[in-house]
Amino acid sequence: MREFWRRYKRxxxxxxxxxxxxxxxxxALLAPVLFPGSPWxxxxxxFVPPGEMGMLLGADSLGRDVAAGIAHGARISLLVGAVxxxxxxxxGVTLGALAGYLGGLADDAxxxxxxxxxxxxxxxxxxxxxAIFTPSIGSxxxxxxxxxxPPVARVVRAEFLxxxxxxxxxxxxxxxxxxxxIMVGDILPNALSPIVVLSSLMVATAILLESxxxxxxxxxxxxxxxxxxxGSGRSVIRLAWWMSVFPGIAIFLTVLALNLVGEGLSDALNxxxxxxxxxxx
Amino acid sequence: xxxxxxxxxxxxxxxxxxIVVLAIVICNFLLVHAAPGDPASVIAGQSGAADPVxxxxxxxxxxLDRPLYVQLWIxxxxxxxxxxGFSHRQQMSxxxxxxxxxxxxxLLTGVAFxxxxxxGVTLGALAARRVGRxxxxxxxxxxxxxxxxxxxxxGLMLVLVFSVWLDWLPSFGMGSVGVDLQGVxxxxxxxxxxxxxxxxxxxxxxxxxxxxxxxTMLEVADQDFVKTARAKGVPEGRILRAHVLRNxxxxxxxxxxxxxxxxxxxxxxxxxxxAWPGIGxxxxxxxxxxxxxxxxxxxxxxxxxxxxFNLLTDLLYVVVxxxxxxxx
Numbered sequence: 001m002r003e004f005w006r007r008y009k010r011x012x013x014x015x016x017x018x019x020x021x022x023x024x025x026x027x028a029l030l031a032p033v034l035f036p037g038s039p040w041x042x043x044x045x046x047f048v049p050p051g052e053m054g055m056l057l058g059a060d061s062l063g064r065d066v067a068a069g070i071a072h073g074a075r076i077s078l079l080v081g082a083v084x085x086x087x088x089x090x091x092g093v094t095l096g097a098l099a100g101y102l103g104g105l106a107d108d109a110x111x112x113x114x115x116x117x118x119x120x121x122x123x124x125x126x127x128x129x130x131a132i133f134t135p136s137i138g139s140x141x142x143x144x145x146x147x148x149x150p151p152v153a154r155v156v157r158a159e160f161l162x163x164x165x166x167x168x169x170x171x172x173x174x175x176x177x178x179x180x181x182i183m184v185g186d187i188l189p190n191a192l193s194p195i196v197v198l199s200s201l202m203v204a205t206a207i208l209l210e211s212x213x214x215x216x217x218x219x220x221x222x223x224x225x226x227x228x229x230x231g232s233g234r235s236v237i238r239l240a241w242w243m244s245v246f247p248g249i250a251i252f253l254t255v256l257a258l259n260l261v262g263e264g265l266s267d268a269l270n271x272x273x274x275x276x277x278x279x280x281x
Numbered sequence: 282x283x284x285x286x287x288x289x290x291x292x293x294x295x296x297x298x299x300i301v302v303l304a305i306v307i308c309n310f311l312l313v314h315a316a317p318g319d320p321a322s323v324i325a326g327q328s329g330a331a332d333p334v335x336x337x338x339x340x341x342x343x344x345l346d347r348p349l350y351v352q353l354w355i356x357x358x359x360x361x362x363x364x365x366g367f368s369h370r371q372q373m374s375x376x377x378x379x380x381x382x383x384x385x386x387x388l389l390t391g392v393a394f395x396x397x398x399x400x401g402v403t404l405g406a407l408a409a410r411r412v413g414r415x416x417x418x419x420x421x422x423x424x425x426x427x428x429x430x431x432x433x434x435x436g437l438m439l440v441l442v443f444s445v446w447l448d449w450l451p452s453f454g455m456g457s458v459g460v461d462l463q464g465v466x467x468x469x470x471x472x473x474x475x476x477x478x479x480x481x482x483x484x485x486x487x488x489x490x491x492x493x494x495x496x497t498m499l500e501v502a503d504q505d506f507v508k509t510a511r512a513k514g515v516p517e518g519r520i521l522r523a524h525v526l527r528n529x530x531x532x533x534x535x536x537x538x539x540x541x542x543x544x545x546x547x548x549x550x551x552x553x554x555x556a557w558p559g560i561g562x563x564x565x566x567x568x569x570x571x572x573x574x575x576x577x578x579x580x581x582x583x584x585x586x587x588x589x590f591n592l593l594t595d596l597l598y599v600v601v602x603x604x605x606x607x608x609x
Contacts, residue, residue, distance in 0.1 A: 116301060116304055118539070119301055119542065119584070119587055119588065119591065120305060120308075120542060120580075120584045120587065121542035121543070121545050121546045121580070121583045121584060121587055122542065122543070122546060123543065123546025123547070123549065123550075124542075124545070124546050124549065124564070124579065124580050124583050124584075125580065127549070127564065127568065127576070128312060128576055128577065128580050129312070131568055131571070131573070131576055132312055132313075132315070132316045132573065132576075133315075133316065133317065134317065204428075204429070208431055211431050212431060212432070212433060212550055215431070215433050215550070215553075216549075216550070216553065216565060216568060217568065217569065218568070227431075230431075230433065230434060230437065233437075234437060234554065237437060237440060237441055237445060238445050241441055241445070244434070244437050244438075244441075245438070245441070248430075248431065248434035248437070248438070251429075251430075251431050251434065252426075252429050252430050252431075252434075253429075255428070255429040255430075256425065256426075256428075256429035259425065259428055259429055260425075
C-alpha cells in the first residue's frame, strides 16, 4: 500500500485530481448543511447576479440559488456516476470473463455482441432508452450502464485470455476447482488493475453522459442536476451567464479530477507501463 | 492488394454491415415492446390520450394481436422498404422528415470532422517532431481540457464569448432570417452560422486525433525502415512526411471510423445548442414532444450512417495499405 502511494504521488497531476475529487465529495456530503432546504426553493429575486443578495454564484430565472443547485447536484452526479459504473462493470466483467475463459463459440458470440454495441451511436441509444422508459434516476443509470460496458468486456476478455493458460490457473484446474471459482477466485484478482483504472475513467464518462441527458431534459424531474442547471440557463444566456457558466465549471473540475486520478492509478498499478509512457507517449 | 479479391471482400463486409443493420431494426422493435404501456401508443407517438379508432387501425396494421415473430416480420418488411413510420405531431412521414434534415447534419459533422482531422494530424505531427516543446504541451493540455468538458457547455461558452460579448458571430440557426441574399453571400452567411457549431463539435476530436497521431508517429519513428531511410541520408522533413506520417495515419483513420457514431451523437447536443436544423435538432424536438417514431427513426438512420462510414474506412484502409489482406 505504501509502495502504491509512493508511485501514485509521483504523478503531480494525479495528486491534484485526488484533492479536487475529495473536495467535490465533501461538497456533496455537506450540501444539506451548507444549503439547508430544497435547491428548488425560491430564495432571492430572479436573475440576481453573483455576489449580490447573499447569492454567491447568482440566482436563476426563478430566484433559486445556483450555488445550492451545484452543491445538491454534486450528490446526483457522483451517485449516478458510481452506480451506473458499478452496473456496467458487473455486465462487462461477467461477459468479458466468460468470453476470455471459455473461448470458442462463447467468445465469438460475446465479441460480436460487444462489437454491435460499439458500432451503434451510443448517445442516441441512451437518449432513446431514457425517453422510452420515462426519465427517472433508474432509467438514466440503466441507459448509461447499457452504453458503457463494452470497453470493460474487451479489457477483461483480453486479460482472461492471457491469464487462463498460466501455470497457477492450470494448477487450480488440476486441483479440481470449479470453473466459476477459478474465474472469480484465481483469475479475476490478477486482472483487477486494468479494471480499476478503467472504472475511474468510466465514472468520468458517466458523469458527462448524465449531464448531457439532463441538459436535454431527460434527467429525473425531481432531482437537481448540473446538466439541468445548464439546460435551464441555455435560453437566458444573454441575461444570466452565471446560470450556465458555474455548473459547467463544476462538471469540468469533477471529470478532470477523475481523469487525473485514473492516470495516477494507472501509473501506480502498472509501473512498467508508466515508465514506457514516460518515454513514448 | 490483389484486386481480384476485392469483390469477395466487399461482399463479406457488405453482408456483415447488413447483419448489423438487421440487428438495429430488431433492437428498435424490442424497444417499442419493452416500453411501458401499449406498443400501439408508442408507434402512434402519443402517450395516453390517443384516438382509439386510430390505435385500433395501428394494431391491425402492425399485427399487434398476432404472435411476436409475425409482428417482427411485418416491422422488418416496413423498415427495409424505408417506411420508418409516420409522425402525427409533424404530419409527415418519418423518412421524409429525416431526409429533409439530413443535409444540414452531414454539412455540420463533415466540416467538424475535416477540421478535427486536419488540425489534429498537424498538431500531432508537430508535437511528435519536437517532444516536450510547446506543441507537445499544448496538445496535452488541450486533450485534458476537452476530455473533461461537456460538449454542450463548450458550445454555450463559445456563444457567450463570440455572440453575446463580442457580437462577432451568429449563435442561432443556419442562415440569417429576413435578409435577401444571393450567390456567394448565401454561402458566406451559412459559413458564418456554421463556424461556432463546427468548432464545438470538432475541438474534442481535434484533441483526440492529435494525441493519437503523436503516439503512433513516435511508435513508427522507432522502426527499422525509418532508420534505414535516415542512414541513406533522406532529408528529415521527407522522412517525417513520406515515411512516418503516412504509416501513422492508418490507426488514426481506423479510430476515426470507430468514432463516427460518437460524432453523430455529439451533433444532437451541438444542434440543440445552436438550433442547427439537422437530425439532431429533430431528435431534440421529438424528445420534447415524446414523438417516438421520429426518435426510433433517428436512431436507425444514424446507426446506418455509422455502418456505411465503417464500410468506407474499411475500403480506404485496403486501398491505402497494400499489406492488409482482404481477409476479415
